[in-house]
Amino acid sequence: MAELSSCLVCKSDNVNSLTSYSKAFLSKCKSCGFVFSSKIPTEQELINFYNEYGRDDYLSPITIKRYNELLDTFERFRKTNKLLDVGSGIGYFLEQAKQRGWDVYGTEFTDKAIEICSNKGITMHKGAFNPENYTHSFDVITSFEVIEHINNPSEEIENYAKVLRKDGLFYCTTPNFNSISRRLLKSKWTSICYPEHLSYYTVKTLSLLLKNHRISPFIKLTTGVSLSILQSSLGIKNQKSVGEDSDDENLRRQMEDKRIFKAIKCLLNNCLSLFRFGDTIKMFARKI
Numbered sequence: 001m002a003e004l005s006s007c008l009v010c011k012s013d014n015v016n017s018l019t020s021y022s023k024a025f026l027s028k029c030k031s032c033g034f035v036f037s038s039k040i041p042t043e044q045e046l047i048n049f050y051n052e053y054g055r056d057d058y059l060s061p062i063t064i065k066r067y068n069e070l071l072d073t074f075e076r077f078r079k080t081n082k083l084l085d086v087g088s089g090i091g092y093f094l095e096q097a098k099q100r101g102w103d104v105y106g107t108e109f110t111d112k113a114i115e116i117c118s119n120k121g122i123t124m125h126k127g128a129f130n131p132e133n134y135t136h137s138f139d140v141i142t143s144f145e146v147i148e149h150i151n152n153p154s155e156e157i158e159n160y161a162k163v164l165r166k167d168g169l170f171y172c173t174t175p176n177f178n179s180i181s182r183r184l185l186k187s188k189w190t191s192i193c194y195p196e197h198l199s200y201y202t203v204k205t206l207s208l209l210l211k212n213h214r215i216s217p218f219i220k221l222t223t224g225v226s227l228s229i230l231q232s233s234l235g236i237k238n239q240k241s242v243g244e245d246s247d248d249e250n251l252r253r254q255m256e257d258k259r260i261f262k263a264i265k266c267l268l269n270n271c272l273s274l275f276r277f278g279d280t281i282k283m284f285a286r287k288i
Contacts, residue, residue, distance in 0.1 A: 002040040008153050008199065009034040009209050021187050024194040034205040035177050040151060041195035049195055050109060058244050059092050062252050067096045070171070073284075074140050077169045078102075082138045084163070086129050087146035091117040098122065105134075129159050137165035143172040147206075148191075151198040157213045164287045170215050173282050176222045178202045180277040181230060188233045191279075203276050203283075210285050217285040222278030223269045227251060229279070 006013045007029035017038065018026040025039035074083070081103050085094050088106030090113055098104045098121060105123045108114050117124045125133045141160050150156055164170060175191040176182070177200040182189045191197060201209075207217045227247045231237040243249060255261040272278035 002042075004036065004038045004040060004151065007032060007034055008036050008151060009205055009212070021192060023187065024192050024197075026192070026200070032205060032208055033202065034208075035200040036151065037194055037198040039194065041198070045195050053110070057090070057092075058249075060244075060249055060252070062249075062256055063092070064096060065256075067093050068100075071097055071100055071102075074169060074171075077139045077167075080137060080139050080165060082136060083140045083142070084134075084138045085142045085144070086160070087143060087149070088117055088122065088124070089113060089144075091120050091122050093142065093144065094122050095120055105138075129156060131159045131162040134163050137163055138168060139165060140169045140171065143170075143174075145173055145175075147172060148174045148197045148199050148201065153199055153209055154212065157209055157215065161213045161215055161287060164215070166287055168287045170210070170285045170287065171283070172206075172285075173280055174201050174206065176202065176276070176279060176281045178276050179222065179225075179279045180272075181225055181233075181279050183277075185230070185233045190229050190233045201281060203281060206281060206283060210283070214288050215285045216288045217283050219282075219284035221269075221273045221282040222276050222280065223272055223282060224279045225272070226279055 004027070005015065007015055010029060010032040012029055012031035014030040015027050015038075016030060018028055018035070025037045026035055027038040028035045081101070082105065083094075083097050083102040084105040086107050088094055088108050091106060094104040094106055094117070105125075106117055107125050107127070107129050108117065109127060111126070114124045114126050141164050147153055147156065160170060175197070182191070192200070203220050203222060207220065210217055231247070255265045269278065
């Protein structure tokens, strides 16, 4: 079994195995706190796993609204008019960006995803991100729930920095290892999953990773607690967190429709961000 023996963020050899997370082969760096899978999956393991990914995910109208709110914040970074989404899935986010006039680019691993995105008019590249595929720089690079899937984060972020223009924006989301859900569920937390997830971030370790590559975080949020993930982790109810009839989506609709629920949601997310307890890290960072 191929293994990693040093930290993927700070390169320290002061690494200990987390015995209570042995099924996912997790280790923790005692120098910077980064948690990662010490086992290196084979190419065949990854192919077998990702070939099972669905390509017909439900797209909520609320998600479309959130995408456009996010794109609103990107406007002040628009200079070259070029936006790249690493790990584009089937292009839902880039579709919205394209409708707003962005020149959109994406990456994905499977032929099916590449085909779907290309048919939507998105310029795609297959496989691991390679800066040599681009002869221009980007105003914005996005990464939605992607960096937890890779075990070469320093190389990956360095490659982003090569094509992100000075003062350009990097925006990413990833599961939060310090979340209240992980603290309660421990190894039962469904976000802990080998070989799907290989790197586990906190606000501290993600900030350190980005700063090491001249990308400076300026907004750091941790938001949300997923009822569906909690229920699945505890074996109460097995359902996707993204689905038209999922508990998460029903709760989102209620919070979207009623002003009092919107206020409660805002307050909860502010508290989750303050104490770094939300399920998802959302980070805005600028190339310096």
